Amino acid sequence: MLEYNQYHPPIECTLCGRCMEVCPVFRATQREELSPRGKKFLLQNSGKYFLERKRVDYLAGLCAGCKKCLDVCPQKINLPLEIARLKSAHPDWKSWIWSRMITSGPKIMPVLKGTRAFIPSIPPIIDNALADKNLIPPVLQISGRISHTSRRAVLFPGCVALHLRPGLHEKAIHLLDALGFETIKTPDWKCCGYPLGSAGLFEQEKREREKNLQIWVKLGKPDIFVLCATCLDGLKNPFFSNSSLNAQTGFRQKLFPLIPDFSGLNISRSNPEESRTIFWHEPCHGSGQSRAALDNALSSVNLDLTMMDRNCCGMGGSFAVQHPQLSRRIADIFWQNMPSSRNNLVLTDCSGCIIQLEATSPDSFQAAHWLEAIVFTP
Ligand code: SF4
Numbered sequence: 001m002l003e004y005n006q007y008h009p010p011i012e013c014t015l016c017g018r019c020m021e022v023c024p025v026f027r028a029t030q031r032e033e034l035s036p037r038g039k040k041f042l043l044q045n046s047g048k049y050f051l052e053r054k055r056v057d058y059l060a061g062l063c064a065g066c067k068k069c070l071d072v073c074p075q076k077i078n079l080p081l082e083i084a085r086l087k088s089a090h091p092d093w094k095s096w097i098w099s100r101m102i103t104s105g106p107k108i109m110p111v112l113k114g115t116r117a118f119i120p121s122i123p124p125i126i127d128n129a130l131a132d133k134n135l136i137p138p139v140l141q142i143s144g145r146i147s148h149t150s151r152r153a154v155l156f157p158g159c160v161a162l163h164l165r166p167g168l169h170e171k172a173i174h175l176l177d178a179l180g181f182e183t184i185k186t187p188d189w190k191c192c193g194y195p196l197g198s199a200g201l202f203e204q205e206k207r208e209r210e211k212n213l214q215i216w217v218k219l220g221k222p223d224i225f226v227l228c229a230t231c232l233d234g235l236k237n238p239f240f241s242n243s244s245l246n247a248q249t250g251f252r253q254k255l256f257p258l259i260p261d262f263s264g265l266n267i268s269r270s271n272p273e274e275s276r277t278i279f280w281h282e283p284c285h286g287s288g289q290s291r292a293a294l295d296n297a298l299s300s301v302n303l304d305l306t307m308m309d310r311n312c313c314g315m316g317g318s319f320a321v322q323h324p325q326l327s328r329r330i331a332d333i334f335w336q337n338m339p340s341s342r343n344n345l346v347l348t349d350c351s352g353c354i355i356q357l358e359a360t361s362p363d364s365f366q367a368a369h370w371l372e373a374i375v376f377t378p
Pocket residue numbers: 022023024025026035036039062063064065066067068069070079080
C-alpha cells in the first residue's frame with residue numbers, strides 16, 4: 001500500500017523554469033514566489049533566510065492543484081502533493097469547514113440552498129453553485145436502445161451532479177440504460193477524495209475512499225461509470241487504503257469515464273435551425289476521451305467542436321473558496337480573447353469547472369456538462 005509520505009521527489013529542483021510557463025497562478029500574478037519553482041524553493045528553504053513559517057505556508061498554499069507543473073517537470077516533482085502535505089501539517093479553520101462541507105454535502109446541500117441569501121460573506125463560487133439553474137437548450141437528440149448486455153454498471157455522479165445540477169443524474173442513468181447496461185441504483189457514495197486530498201485532509205480522504213471501496217464490493221464489483229473527470233482522478237488515486245492491494249487494484253480497473261459515445265443509438269440535432277458555436281474545455285484532470293467522443297457525435301450531425309486553449313479555469317477545489325480573488329483573476333485570463341459573438345456554449349466533463357465557468361463567463365457564453373446538452377427522446 002502506498003502512503004502519501006512515501007512520495008519523495010527523486011532529486012531537488014534544478015530551477016529549469018519549465019513549470020513557470022504552465023502555472024496559472026504565476027500567469028495571473030507574475031510573482032516568482034508564487035510560481036511552482038518559487039514554491040519549491042520556499043518549501044526547500046523554509047528553515048533558512050528568516051522565512052516565517054506562516055508566510056511560507058500562505059505563499060506555498062496559493063496553488064490551484066492543476067498538476068500542470070508536474071506534467072512538465074523533468075524531475076517529476078509533485079508539487080501539488082507537497083503543498084497538500086504542507087496543508088495537512090498546518091491545518092486551519094478553513095480546512096475544517098471545507099472538510100465538513102464535502103463529507104456532509106448530501107445532508108447540508110439542501111439546507112444551504114434554501115438559506116444562501118441569509119449567509120453573510122458567502123464565497124461567490126459557493127453562492128453561484130447553490131443558485132437555481134436555467135437549463136441550456138439541448139444540442140443533440142438521442143433515441144433508441146441497445147439490447148441488454150450482461151454487463152452490470154453503477155454510476156458515480158459526484159456531489160455536484162447529484163445535488164446541484166438538476167436532471168444530470170437521471171440523464172446519466174438513462175444513457176447507461178440506453179447503452180444496454182444493467183444499471184444498479186446509485187448507492188450512497190462518499191466523496192471521491194480529490195477535494196479532500198488536495199486540501200491536505202488525508203485522513204478524511206482515506207475514510208471516504210475506504211467507504212467507497214466497501215460499497216463497490218457490496219454491490220458485487222460492477223463497472224463504475226464516473227460523470228466528472230476530477231472525481232475519476234480522485235477515485236483513481238493510487239495512494240493508501242486499509243483494503244488489500246488486490247481490492248484496490250480491482251476497484252481502479254472498474255472505473256470508466258462516462259463519455260458521449262452514442263454508437264448504436266440514433267442521433268440528430270435538437271434544433272437544426274439554431275446556430276451555436278460549441279467549445280470544449282478540457283479539465284486539468286481530464287483524459288480527453290469525452291472530447292474525442294463528443295467531437296465524433298457532433299460531426300455526425302455536421303456540428304463542430306472547437307477546442308479551447310488548455311488553460312486552467314481557476315477552480316481547483318478549495319482554492320476558489322479560499323482565494324476567490326486570485327481564482328477570479330485566473331478565470332478572467334482564461335476568458336480573454338474569446339469571441340464576443342452571442343450564443344456560445346462551452347461544454348466540459350468536470351463538475352468543478354462547470355461551476356467556475358458558469359460563475360465567471362462573459363454574457364455571450366453558457367457553460368454546461370456535455371450531458372446537459374443532450375436530450376433523450378423515445
Ligand atoms: S499545481 Fe498548478 S497552480 Fe499549483 S503550482 Fe503547479 S502549475 Fe501552479
